[in-house]
Amino acid sequence: MWNRLTILLFVFASVCGNTGSVIAERPNIILVMADDQGWGDMAYNGHTVVKTPNFDAAAAAGLRFDRFYAAAPVCSPTRASVMTGRHPNRMGVFKWGYPMRPQETTIAEALKTVGYTTGHFGKWHLGSVRNDSPAHPGRNGFDEWLSAPNFYDNDAIMSHKGKAVQMMGESSMIAVDAALDWIKEQTKGDDPFLAVVWFGSPHSPHIAIEEDRRLYADHPKALQHFYGEVTGMDRAFGKLRDSLSGLGIRDNTILWYCSDNGGLPKVGSTGGFRGNKGQVYEGGLLVPAILEWPDMITKPRTTEVRCNTCDIYPTLLEIVGVNIDNQAPLDGVSLTSLIEGQTNEQPRKMGFWDFNAKGISTPSASWMADLLKAQQAGGDLNAHESSQRAAELPNPPYSTSEFPGHSAWTDGDWKLHRIQGAKDKVKWELYDLAADPKETTDVAATKPERVASMREELNQWLVSVVNSLNGEDYVAR
DSSP: OOOHHHHHHHHHHHTTTOOSHHHHHSOEEEEEEESSOOTTSSGGGTOSSOOOHHHHHHHHHSEEEEEEEOSSSSHHHHHHHHHHSSOGGGGTOOSTTOOOOTTSOOHHHHHHTTTOEEEEEEEOOSSOOSTTOTTSGGGGTOSEEEEESSOOOTTOEEEETTEEEEOOSOHHHHHHHHHHHHHHHHTTSSSOEEEEEEOOTTOSSOOOOHHHHGGGTTSOHHHHHHHHHHHHHHHHHHHHHHHHHHTTOSTTEEEEEEESSOOOTTTOOOTTOSOOTTOSSHHHHEEEEEEEOTTTOOSOEEEOOOEEGGGHHHHHHHHHTOOOTTOOOOSOOOOHHHHHTOOOOOOOEEEEEEESOOOOOOOHHHHHHHHHHHHHTTOOOOOOHHHHTTTOOOSSOOOSSOOOEEEEEEETTEEEEEEEOGGGOEEEEEEETTTOTTOOOOOGGGOHHHHHHHHHHHHHHHHHHHHHHTTHHHHHO
């Protein structure tokens, strides 16, 4: 028997290219992402202090993912995975500050092929947001954008399509208010929209507004501001969520929330999982995630199926009926059956790889202040060198036999770690996440056959990633 989502997918596929009433049936899509919010930094995940009533309400109403992974343990790479459905190392986004290659097909570009209008609001961190940048949101499929090159704080200077603009207000609300102004205009037309709303919180330095800080006055100052930033995010998310009803678009709008990496040490919470931001252990990768779509998700559900930020791209493409010619290899899989409520999900395999490279400093506040000053004087500033060279391929190419850094491979509940440290020595660790979700007991020595089979699969995946990194995918297209 066909369910409602399957029927809609069939209709979309049957009339692909039409612009009549069927286009109006395609859902609006809003992707919201936090910056450095760990799995445990939610009241609904057991945090006993932080107040997140709006996130809690969404988690209680929609599809709550309890095993949702960021594709990488730091920010820029995970954001690239959302944009493309691919592991970030395939496009050279190794760490924070690396630009995304313009050769990639983004979710915005894909959805525009079936009539979506697109907007980006908030943190970008996938390239310079200056006018001459080949890696700004406008060059990656976004019609409208008010963006920052990295995390941003209260009263931030943002780039509105290349023009520096002084904004006023709490940082998360800046992004939501801009997005809502744009969304209200889109609802006057017939085209569906994609809005990407990426907060700059709760990234350090933590500077909560007084209203939010005061809620935690009996805690140390650092925690007051960290918790206050999370609560500020929650309030902004709540305004966005509630406004969908007022605009009459809530039922057929996908609202998908997640964070970009695991919890911060000292102030953040991983919910007890091992590791923190920057590490490939569970605490550095697991993030809170919620999907609401009242037309399709009519009853609240919670899933422990292991999902990934790479899955967002293929899921949305399947829902709206988009096929990209010569699609580059994807690491994500479509979650439409999970959204439909099917319970027979098969264990899936995922690769992670924190490449041994330094990040690129991206001081958003000072860069945007410089841009504003230059433009007020009648001039402009060039994009950072790394963005100017975003399309360049490595020369010489990367080795397909050496994989520096920390990588991992999951197969159902098994997780194999490959840690290549000094002098190219490789250490292997194996964990049974079903029995040992916090990765406390390495069982590699007692499971040699499983280690061998997973090593082979991980190696094949790493070679595939390096081939993409070296440009093989673009030649094929």
